[in-house]
Each structure stands twice: as C-alpha cells, then as structure tokens.
Amino acid sequence: MPQVKIIAKNFMDMVAALPAMKLDKLYENTFICEAVLRSLPPLAKKYVLQMLYLVGPITAKSMEEWVLADGLSKHRGAIDRLLQLRVFLEATDRKKETSYKLNPKFQDSLQKYLVYGGAVPTEPMPSIITGRLPTLDSLEAYALEQWECFLLQLISSGQPERPSSIGSSMLKVFQRGLLSSRESEAPKLTESGFQFLLMDTNAQLWYIIREYISTSQDRGVDPADLISFLLEFSFHSLGEAYNLNTLSEVQRNAIKDLADLGLVKLQQGRKESWFIPTKLATNLSVSLSDTSSRKQGFVVVETNFRMYAYSSSKLHCEILRLFSRIEYQLPNLIVAAITKESLYNAFENGITAEQIISFLQQNAHPRVAEKTPSVPENVSDQIRLWETDRNRVEMIPSHLYEDFPSKDVFEAASDFAREIGGLLWEDSKKMRLIVRGESHQDMRDFLRRQK
Amino acid sequence: MQLLCNSCRVFLLMASTASKLYSDDVSLVVVLLDTNPFFWAIAKNSNNSNPNLSFSKFLNHVLPFLNSILLLNQINQVVVIATGVNSCGYIYDSSSSPPASAAKSENGNMPGIFSRVIQKLEEFVIKDQQLSKDESVVGNPSSLLSGSLSLALCYIQRVFRSGPLHPHPRVPIDSCVVGAQHSAFLQQASYITGGVYIKPQHLDGLFQYLTMVFATDLQSRSFLQLPRPVGVDFRASYVPHS
Known part of the structure; x- marks a missing residue:
C-alpha cells in the first residue's frame, strides 16, 4: 500500500523555499522579521539577538564557544535553520574558515523593532464608523460554522447537490490533492483528502494555506506577496475591524478567500467595508510556532x-x-x-x-x-x-544471487549481506541469496573484489 | 520566568512558564530598576573606570532590552518594578498594556513603551521623593531592594496560580550591577537561586550584556556558556526566596 502522508509542513519552510532575492525583499518588512524570528528554535533566536548590533561577521568556531558540550547538536540545528531562512549569511575566507553574519536587511528591521517596539500593521477602525462589532463569542461561532461548512463541502463534494458558497480559488485549492476530478465523473475525495479530514484544525488550516500559497502563481499572484501579507495578517488583533479599502488588490482578494474559510468576517458599512479577524486567524499565527490549541473532545x-x-x-x-x-x-x-x-x-x-x-x-x-x-x-x-x-504481503525490491563458484565465496557474500543489513533470505544448500535491491551495488562491488 | 534585578544596579528576575501548553521558551521577566537618586548621582559623577552612566543613558540600554524580550515570543511578558528609597511600585506590565499603536505617544516621536515607562518612572520618583521629605536623611539611604523583590515574587506566584497547571516556578534572580561596588546581597541572591550575577566592565555596551546574558530563556541556559560567579560575598544578608 503506498504511504500517502500529508505532512502539515511548517509555514516557515515555505518562506525558506523562496528565492534569495525575494526573501531579502521580505525582510524589509518588520512584521515578517518578527514572525520569522519567533518561529526559530530558542537557541537561534538567542543568536540573532546577540548578533543584532555586531557589524562584522563572527567565525563559526567562536560561535561554538558560546555553547556547552551537550548543546552542540542544538547549536548546529539552530545554525542550519538560520542559514535556511537566510537570517544568517555564510562566508568563507581565504583560510577556509566559515563565518556568519546577520542578513543586513533582517538586522536593520529588527534594530528598528527594538527601538520602536511591536506595533500593529494597520490601525483598527474607530467604532464610530463601524458601529457595534460582533462579540468574541459570536465571532468564534461564526468562524466555526464557516469552517465546518467548508469541510462539509469537501465531504459532500462527491454528491451532486452542492451549495457553492466557496469561492472558486479556494475550490481550486482542494482540487489539487484533496479532490480528484475527472471530466466525466463527479469529484471524489482522494486518499489525502480522507486523511485531511482526520487532522486537527490547525494542521488542516496549514495544509489549506500552504496549498493556497503554492497555487497562487496559477492565479497570477506572486507567492512572496501572499506570504508577506499572510504573515502580516497574523499580527492583526482578534475582533477588531480593519479597513478593506487600504489593502491592495491582491490582498483584498486574499481576504475574500480567507473569509470563505472563516478566518475573517467581512462587514459592510454605509461607505466603508472592513474585515474582522476571528480566532482561526490568530491560530494562524500560533501555528507559526507549531503549538496547537486543543478543542474540547466529544x-x-x-x-x-x-x-x-x-x-x-x-x-x-x-x-x-x-x-x-x-x-x-x-x-x-x-x-x-x-x-x-x-x-x-x-x-x-x-x-x-x-x-x-x-x-x-x-x-x-x-x-x-x-x-x-x-x-x-x-x-x-x-x-x-x-x-x-x-497487508500480509510486503513487497521489497530485491535481487537473487546464485551460481556461487564455491562455498567460501557464498558464505562470505551472505555474511557481507547480513552485515550491511540487506540479507532477506538464504539457502546454503543450493547456495542462493536474496538481498534487498538497494544493497545491490554494494554486493556487486563486494563480489567483484572476491574474484 | 526570570527576575532581572537591575540594581546599582540592574536587577532581573526571570521565571519560565513551564506550562506544557506553550512551546518551551516562554519567559516572564520581571525587571527591578533601582531608582535611588543618591546612587545615580554618584554613578553619574564617579570618575573611576566607568564614568558617566546617567540614569537616562542607562534607560537607553534597558528599554530596548525589554523590547527584545517581547520580540522573542508572542506570549513573553515583561513587568517593570521600580525600587526607590521609600517605596516600590509597578511601572509597566506588557500583559495589561494596550498595543503600542493604540497609545501613540503624545510627546513627538518617542515610541509607545518608552514614553509609558518613562512617564510612570517620573511619577514614581517624584512620589518617592516626597515620602522622604518628612524624615531627615542621613548619608546615602539604600534602596528597598527586598521590598521590590517581594513584590516581584508575589507577582510571579500570582501568575502561576492563575495558570492552568500550577507548576512550582523556578525563579532565578539575575543581577546586573552597574555601580562602583559589588553588591553582596545580589551576589547571594543570584547564587542561591541559580541566576547570573554580572558587573559589566564596559557600560557603553550594557545592552549587549543584557541581551547576551539575561535574554536567555531558562531552557537554553542549560546549553549555553553563561558567566559564572567569580566569588560570592557570603557576609550575612537576607534574601527572600520563594
């Protein structure tokens, strides 16, 4: 049976996968730096802070002196992550010594943060315009209802009567992966679609957002724009109203799609329209650090x-x-x-x-x-x-070896196969061996040496 | 959780919320600032190796440090307590303050948290001064450090009690001493509680000291090289511990 696993990959892995130029551009935005920093392992955060006001690079060797012996593996993990996200830039000098320095854009943004403190990306709208906003409870109920409605749609998509309240771009997200739609048939849930339904809400949310970002190019949207908007979005505070008109075209479209999922509630006033982030949206920022909130079980x-x-x-x-x-x-x-x-x-x-x-x-x-x-x-x-x-029968690609010239060669070969962990079966009377496929090259080399 | 004790002084108290609900590097940092005007007057005019650290310069280092703690984790919390000659009081609590933009500072370009802390500090110092007018002061009165320490520990206890899991907090007291002399009291306090005691050599780089040492969450402390006590003055002094 093929193992199809949906890995609810971390959002930051997507950020890390962006091309260097785009990533550096993103780091001009303080919110993104803040979000990226918070997603790092504790030790990595610490290093960033420590190097924030250093001008020159620091050699890898002297950094290793910061940690105790049992922290070395964590240290390496932290450095790797920092390099992946281009928070650290690596340089090798003439003596082949590696040294690191902070990405100047990142450094600049965070230095600003330390002086000006954390702010919100945009001001919430005053209550004079918006009137009374929904209470947090009703907002949560709304978000839950919207989310369930969205999942139900996924389940019932096999059935013909389908209320199409979900926007087309969100539907496209499903169709990639979760639904298989052939022209002649009604869309059906795929294997990953079924697995998706059993994941917890945060993991589901991540899966959707990830797909949403990776399909963005098909819609003519730059993934970097979308990622930066989503990161910024996670800093909006729950239950406040934010003006829609200050957003760009891309962002407004994204907000509409997020509304389909229940991440925001859209409201229309006499002149202005605005969006209110719900609890699901704040979950978005929490899952940046992979903590899941528990719902009450049933x-x-x-x-x-x-x-x-x-x-x-x-x-x-x-x-x-x-x-x-x-x-x-x-x-x-x-x-x-x-x-x-x-x-x-x-x-x-x-x-x-x-x-x-x-x-x-x-x-x-x-x-x-x-x-x-x-x-x-x-x-x-x-x-x-x-x-x-x-799963009574397990298939392992393997190779059969026979016609050994002598007992000695056979035994040496079977011992070698056992040593490298590839031996599956042997018959010493008939001098035959079955060895895993991936060990074939090693076996060949070994047998050649025996000659 | 940590208690940063800024005394002659920076004095830091830290405790990490060991609650399993959160990722492992959440910190609640209570910063005790010594506002003793007598001490700061000496620090400003002293002509020893580290001249001229005025209180305002000192704050220039400490306030970005507070921001850096808040930066590290969205649920980190910072509390500032002032330690005066006659009283102590809460100055700032990041959990109860509105987001920075909501309280845009009135006085020009000063960013949110800074203006709030400075304003409250001013109020505190004036009030503290008024209290001392009644009594005649002899020599240099010392700050009410144990008073503010107790305030800080009470605060931390309260936070943990209201939490879902009631863990017993481990609260190391970190001390950063910027005066001319070592503080036996803080040496002992840090020693007993497993915190770090430092007396920075170069006060111009105070911020770097603060972030290098005191911004380390408790989890990471077991992996990092941190300053160890060179010697502790064990002459009698009383440290309240939880």
Missing part, C-alpha cells in the same frame, strides 16, 4: 467497539462515518459502531489505523480523556490488527 469509545459522540454537528457525523457505522443519531448524540467492514472501507480510502486511533485520542470526551489510554486498548489493538490483515 467521543467516547467503549470496549465493545461502540462509539458515542456527543455532538450535533453534521461534520462530526460525516467524519465518523469515514471509519465507523452510524447506528442512530439523537439531537445531541451520535451512536456508532466500529466494525471490520467500516474499517476496511476506511483503509480502502487510504486512511491508516494510526490516523483513526490518533483522531479518537485527540477528540476524546473530557471524561475519558483523563484516563490512559483514552481509547480502550483492545479496540486500538484490533484496529491495528485489521489493518495489518490487509
């Missing part, structure tokens, strides 16, 4: 494979349906059973046992979440067993 799994989900959400019901049989639904409760058939269905769709179990653990009802394990062991073991049932 699922109780019993040892008899029964599952009770305290939820009235249609989305939850649909997600549970991915791997269980829904038996009945009460106003606030979904009762389902995990069966062999329902799981086989899930495995067929490319969902793995681990994903199901971690979904159940992450969404465990508070009552059972306190217990360890939160999902009964017999249930989680059985889910894994049923999965391995399907």
Whole structure:
C-alpha cells in the first residue's frame, strides 16, 4: 500500500523555499522579521539577538564557544535553520574558515523593532464608523460554522447537490490533492483528502494555506506577496475591524478567500467595508510556532467497539462515518459502531489505523480523556490488527544471487549481506541469496573484489 | 520566568512558564530598576573606570532590552518594578498594556513603551521623593531592594496560580550591577537561586550584556556558556526566596 502522508509542513519552510532575492525583499518588512524570528528554535533566536548590533561577521568556531558540550547538536540545528531562512549569511575566507553574519536587511528591521517596539500593521477602525462589532463569542461561532461548512463541502463534494458558497480559488485549492476530478465523473475525495479530514484544525488550516500559497502563481499572484501579507495578517488583533479599502488588490482578494474559510468576517458599512479577524486567524499565527490549541473532545469509545459522540454537528457525523457505522443519531448524540467492514472501507480510502486511533485520542470526551489510554486498548489493538490483515504481503525490491563458484565465496557474500543489513533470505544448500535491491551495488562491488 | 534585578544596579528576575501548553521558551521577566537618586548621582559623577552612566543613558540600554524580550515570543511578558528609597511600585506590565499603536505617544516621536515607562518612572520618583521629605536623611539611604523583590515574587506566584497547571516556578534572580561596588546581597541572591550575577566592565555596551546574558530563556541556559560567579560575598544578608 503506498504511504500517502500529508505532512502539515511548517509555514516557515515555505518562506525558506523562496528565492534569495525575494526573501531579502521580505525582510524589509518588520512584521515578517518578527514572525520569522519567533518561529526559530530558542537557541537561534538567542543568536540573532546577540548578533543584532555586531557589524562584522563572527567565525563559526567562536560561535561554538558560546555553547556547552551537550548543546552542540542544538547549536548546529539552530545554525542550519538560520542559514535556511537566510537570517544568517555564510562566508568563507581565504583560510577556509566559515563565518556568519546577520542578513543586513533582517538586522536593520529588527534594530528598528527594538527601538520602536511591536506595533500593529494597520490601525483598527474607530467604532464610530463601524458601529457595534460582533462579540468574541459570536465571532468564534461564526468562524466555526464557516469552517465546518467548508469541510462539509469537501465531504459532500462527491454528491451532486452542492451549495457553492466557496469561492472558486479556494475550490481550486482542494482540487489539487484533496479532490480528484475527472471530466466525466463527479469529484471524489482522494486518499489525502480522507486523511485531511482526520487532522486537527490547525494542521488542516496549514495544509489549506500552504496549498493556497503554492497555487497562487496559477492565479497570477506572486507567492512572496501572499506570504508577506499572510504573515502580516497574523499580527492583526482578534475582533477588531480593519479597513478593506487600504489593502491592495491582491490582498483584498486574499481576504475574500480567507473569509470563505472563516478566518475573517467581512462587514459592510454605509461607505466603508472592513474585515474582522476571528480566532482561526490568530491560530494562524500560533501555528507559526507549531503549538496547537486543543478543542474540547466529544467521543467516547467503549470496549465493545461502540462509539458515542456527543455532538450535533453534521461534520462530526460525516467524519465518523469515514471509519465507523452510524447506528442512530439523537439531537445531541451520535451512536456508532466500529466494525471490520467500516474499517476496511476506511483503509480502502487510504486512511491508516494510526490516523483513526490518533483522531479518537485527540477528540476524546473530557471524561475519558483523563484516563490512559483514552481509547480502550483492545479496540486500538484490533484496529491495528485489521489493518495489518490487509497487508500480509510486503513487497521489497530485491535481487537473487546464485551460481556461487564455491562455498567460501557464498558464505562470505551472505555474511557481507547480513552485515550491511540487506540479507532477506538464504539457502546454503543450493547456495542462493536474496538481498534487498538497494544493497545491490554494494554486493556487486563486494563480489567483484572476491574474484 | 526570570527576575532581572537591575540594581546599582540592574536587577532581573526571570521565571519560565513551564506550562506544557506553550512551546518551551516562554519567559516572564520581571525587571527591578533601582531608582535611588543618591546612587545615580554618584554613578553619574564617579570618575573611576566607568564614568558617566546617567540614569537616562542607562534607560537607553534597558528599554530596548525589554523590547527584545517581547520580540522573542508572542506570549513573553515583561513587568517593570521600580525600587526607590521609600517605596516600590509597578511601572509597566506588557500583559495589561494596550498595543503600542493604540497609545501613540503624545510627546513627538518617542515610541509607545518608552514614553509609558518613562512617564510612570517620573511619577514614581517624584512620589518617592516626597515620602522622604518628612524624615531627615542621613548619608546615602539604600534602596528597598527586598521590598521590590517581594513584590516581584508575589507577582510571579500570582501568575502561576492563575495558570492552568500550577507548576512550582523556578525563579532565578539575575543581577546586573552597574555601580562602583559589588553588591553582596545580589551576589547571594543570584547564587542561591541559580541566576547570573554580572558587573559589566564596559557600560557603553550594557545592552549587549543584557541581551547576551539575561535574554536567555531558562531552557537554553542549560546549553549555553553563561558567566559564572567569580566569588560570592557570603557576609550575612537576607534574601527572600520563594
């Protein structure tokens, strides 16, 4: 079975992947520097701060003196990250000594920050114009509803009646990867689409944003512009109104797409229109540092494979349906059973046992979440067993070696194969060997040397 | 969490919020500034190796340092407490202050946090001075360092109590002494609590000292080379510890 895994890659990896010129341009913006700095490992942050007011480069050797012996691996990790993001620039002098210095643009922006302090990118609008803004609770409810609606759309996209409230550019994002749409058929969820549904909200958000950025070129938008706007956007404060008219065309379009996801709420006044960031938008900035906020769980799994989900959400019901049989639904409760058939269905769709179990653990009802394990062991073991049932045959590309000239050569070869960890099977009577494909080159070299 | 003790002085108290909810380098830094006018008058006029560190120059180094702590993590918190001759008081708390732009400074170009800290400091010093008028002062009165230390520790306790996990905070007291003499009190305080005590040689680069040493979160301290005490003056003095 092919292992399709959606790696909810860090936003900063995308930043690091930008061409050097664009990255340097981004660093003229203080907010981006701030966001990038905060995403760094602690030690790396420290180094930036330490070198902020140094003019010349520092040799790698003298930097190593800053750390204790057990910190060396962390030190290397920090330096690597700094180089990837072009926060540090590497230089090698005539004596082949490596030295580092801060990216001058980055340095400049952060020096400004230290003097002027953190500000907000744009002023919120005064309440005289906007009138009364929605309360934080209603804003959160709105964001959640919008997000669920968006996910539901994904699930129900296989079905013909589809309310098309989602803008076309967001839909395109899905179609890449999550939905497979062939001309003749209705769009269907792909393997990664099913896996996507079981991820937690932050990971989902990241996946979408990442795809949104990487498809931006198709829409004629420069990814660097979009990244810089999204980074800046994460510094807006929750529940405040911000003027739409001060934004550029690209940014306004991005805001509209974000509104589809529930990251912002758009409102229209008499003359002006504005957007209000919701909790999802602030999650965006939190996930810059990979911390996930926990939602309250709702699922109780019993040892008899029964599952009770305290939820009235249609989305939850649909997600549970991915791997269980829904038996009945009460106003606030979904009762389902995990069966062999329902799981086989899930495995067929490319969902793995681990994903199901971690979904159940992450969404465990508070009552059972306190217990360890939160999902009964017999249930989680059985889910894994049923999965391995399907994978009885494992395919390993390999090579067969036979017709050895002598017993000695055969034994030497089999010992060598064992040593490099490539031996799969041997038959000493008939002098035959099966060795992993990737070890073939080594084996050949070895046998040639034997001659 | 850290307590930066800026005494004759910078004095820093730090404690890292060891709560698992956050990534591992969150810091709450409580900075105690010594505003003792008698001390600063001497520091300004002294003609020893480090002449002329006026209080305002000193603030030029400390305020960007506060900003740098806030820069490192969006949930870092900075609290400033002033230590006077007759009283101590809270000057600044980043968690309760409005974002910088909302409180655009009235006096020209001075950035938000700076003007707020300076204004509150002025108010504090004037009030502190008025208190001392009643009594006749003999010699150089010392600052109420233990008073402000207690304030800081109380504050940290409160933060942790209100948190979800009630961990027992480890609060190292870091001290940065800028006066002519070493402070036995702070040497001991830092020694007992596992903090760092330094007395910078070159006061022009005070900011660099501050960020090199005191901006290090507690997690990273176990990987980095930090100044070690050269010698601690163990003559009796009382340090309140949590």
